[in-house]
Amino acid sequence: MRRAMWRNPFRSLRNPSLRLKMAAVLGVALLPLGVISVVQTYNFGMGARELSRTALLAATERAASQERSQMLEALEASQSLGLIVLDLLDDPDACSRMLANYVRRSPDKVLATFQSTTGRMICASQGLGLDLSDNSIFLRLSEEPRQIITIREAGAISQRPVIVATSPIYREGKLMGYMYISVPRGILSDTPEEDEALQEGFSLVLFDRRGMIIATETGDEKPENLLPADMQLASLTASRSFTFPARSSAGRLRHYAVVPLLAEDIFAISSWDPNMVPYDGQRGILVPLIFPMLMCIVCLIVAYISVDRMIIRPISAMRTAMAEFELGRRRFSPKLRANAPGEMQELAKGFLSLAETVAEDEEEREQALRDKNVLLREVYHRVKNNLQLIVSIMNMQIRNAATPREKRLLQQLQERVMGLSIVHKNLYQATSLASVRADNLLTEVVRQLVDAGAQRPQGLKMTMDFDQVTLYPDQAVPVALLITEAGTNALKHSGEQDARTEVSFSLKREDDNMVVITVRNTRTDDTPEAQGSGGLGTRLIEAFARQLDGELERGEENGIYTLRVRFRLEGPPENGNGTNF
Template sequence: MMAAGRMGFRALGLPAGLGWRSIDSFAVRLGLVLTLALLPVGLMAMIQSAKVVAEARARSEAALAGETLRAVRPHLALIQQARGAVAVLAGLDPATCGAVLPHVMKMPGGIVFAGLYDPTGRRLCGAGASPALLPPSPEPGPTVSVARLERHGSILLALAPMEDGTGFAAFAPRNPPLPASTTQDFVLLLFDGAGGVLTSFPSGFGRSSVLPSGPSLLDLAAGLASTGSNSFTARTAAGPERAFSVVELVEGRLYALGSRPLQTPFLGDYGTVPVALFPALMWAVSLIAAWIAAETLVTAHIRHLRRALIAFAGGNRKVEAMDLRYAPPELRETAEAFLRMTQTILQDEARQEDSLRQKEALLRELHHRVKNNLQLIASIVNIQLRRIRTDEARHALTSLQDRMLGLATIHDRIYQTTDLSEVSVHRLFPGIVDKILRRAGARDHGLRVETSFDALDLPLDKAVPLALLLTEAVSDAVRHVTPIDGVAPVLRVSFHRGTGDEVVLEVINTTDSATASAVTGDYTSGIGAQLLRGFVGQLGGTFDRTVADGFCRVTIWLSLDDRPRQP
């Protein structure tokens, strides 16, 4: 699964280690588990919240319908009163109506005007601020509508034809105020059957802030007649949601529209906030609380333990005490087990280091004793040389003595190195070459020596045979080096890297033709050639010797791995 996740991150072009590590962390896993655990509760909360909001809206619409009915009750009573009053006026004689009209003007609530008019709209008798011309009644019975006067604005107007058919009667009462029981921000609009707004109570509200943006007033009137539904919720043209209720005052002619801002439970005036916000907040708060609890009880202590484990695994042997007093018992036991494990490991490492130092001291002492024994044997050989008279025997013992002293030099250099598991050839080889030259007194005879050694560390099982190989090659070159054309003899020794894991040892010395012929004979059957071939074979390498242009060149190729080099 983890491999599949890393492949997915590579497919997306993301760093596999960083992306998968961040998503596969304990905190993210805990968050996912808590999210799944709280998901049913969140869904139930969302459904319940939506149900509560829907019920609250229904109750709000029902309450608004009742409030609208209470608000238009004075208008309904006034309409009935106006119908009765205009019916009375329609039965009066224009000659005697002047005596009745003063009593009509004293009606409760007051009137704007009342009177009798001929068919052209000219007043025959009346009282109040009657307009100069009123339209004739289009129907035979009393009708109620809304008229607009310059001084009084929109008012209710009741019209009825006179009984003798010579004109019509008109009656306009004063508009009643809104009941004191209406809530704040409640607005009542009157509109006619054509959908035109006649007046609003209280005045001063813009139509865009109190009229629904969807259905028109004409649609509301038609819907009320067809479905009987008179309450709904809609957004206004200005944006906020409001509850609306429609009441029919005069059938097909006059309607009232009550509205107020939508009141949603838990939200108050912030009705535009999504219903899912509170369940989402509840889920988020629960998730944060669970995360804090997990962080306090588990995650923080795991991070401390993790840092200590990583530091110890990285080589830091200073184990600091971890404060896990408030951690669960399982984590405290784990931390205590870790501390016990580190103490055991530190004790084992201390014993191993002590054993290693003892072994290293014994190994150094072994190299030192081998060097002393070789020097002692070389001294015995030197005593024997003084008693031998034949040149052949002296030459054989001298060669043997040189090789023993060279081997003693190797052990002496190894004894002086700081690390016995590996030997730095760029520090070991110069000392060996210098010892050979001083023992032979080559520099006293004008020999010019040039050395070049690359910095390279070799294991002891390769460094010792290679040092013996160097000793034999340099000793042989010193024995056979000769000047050319009166120029001081030259000896060049180099050890450098080749291609791949290959290293190259090269020893070059000047020589004349006679010496070169003698040396060629030695390299075919002499002890030096046998030793060189033996050391090269032990190291899995190859060597070559060439003589050209007054120089004798010995080149040895070696591989640093355990596979033999192909010639």
């Protein structure tokens, strides 16, 4: 009987399947390519993001370039005009007339004044003689004399919104005073022509260090709606340019660029529609990173499917076929080689050839075994028939015997031949020609012995107790003949007229594969000769015990004679073809 092969559906991680191993190998093989692609894409995204940031800052600077130029021009004008005023400080009227003429000739100028270091206005295009020592601009200049740009909602003299450009004036290293030039606050110029593509969704606001708006270019939108929510403009003043994404006060996502225009005084902030910024924050970097990741995943899937179809599936089919081969299947479909690479087809071809060869050899062996069984059964049958013929001849001889002794001797010999005949009868009738059931064999031998024996006592009580033990011919023949001789002696010496006459036969299997044969019989005082006294039957019993390589025990106790043979049960003979008679 073939052993069924059981497969555990859950493989141990210590012994992963081929699919798992191939997936791991492909993953490791593609990992460097994936890492390189992701790193390069990330670096490209960071570079593009920096370029985008630089472009936004540059566009913001260009958009505010005209206003910056005007402010720088105002500062330069205040510096130049201040140097001219130094020569007219001794004549305030002449100085004031010169400044008035300068303002009149410059439509973009509102006021020009010179203020002493004490805060008194020395000369001016208008408002001469005012004391501005408590003016916020003057106080800032007193703490840190430098060029500054300030925004006033209402000028101290002009009373109109102005941008004031102030420069400290020195003579031979000594601070002489401060030159003020006021220009009107107005609307910023349009976006330069080279940035027309950026005009849509773009707005610009100029503000000072205090967060006060100087000028705007926001179209129809209010500046407040385009500025970042929850952020004060004063918090955006820095000495460097930067960009950042945020939501506007209107709740829309915008991208902002902040550029310092004049040192730490004037700044420009531009607001951009996010759709105009290709690499906007993390969103702009993560989106390009998705492509190489997807590419690596797709490559891994394609490679895995290819390996699965070309290697794993053919190997799995071969494994299944081998498992079925182990369970007894010998014929397989040629489709086992279909859709497989050349190497796998050669492997499948070799397996199919092996399976066909094994199937043919097994068929030949099975046919030879069938022929052998038929022949062996025929041999057993013919031997049994020949022994029956000998028994019949001996019957004829017994009927013609001259004396009772001669007749008894012939009957004993006939019983031995019949024992051999019964063995061969059981062999050719058995399912397995190489073995017989001891209980069936010995039951038939004893019954044949009692039925055919001429010395059966009157009132005999006979018992049989045989275990189901399988005997092979090398032991079945001596066991049958030993029971025949022992039974003949038991019937012979058990007495003829005693109602207590008993004979028992048993065969028991013990531990360690040992078997015990026991024959018991009662004895009477008029038994003609001692049982086991050395006659032919006794010598035959001893010979059969030696053939079984067994231990023979005999004895009598309380009128019961016991014969016991203990031997080891053997397996089938090594030649596997029956017995050695």
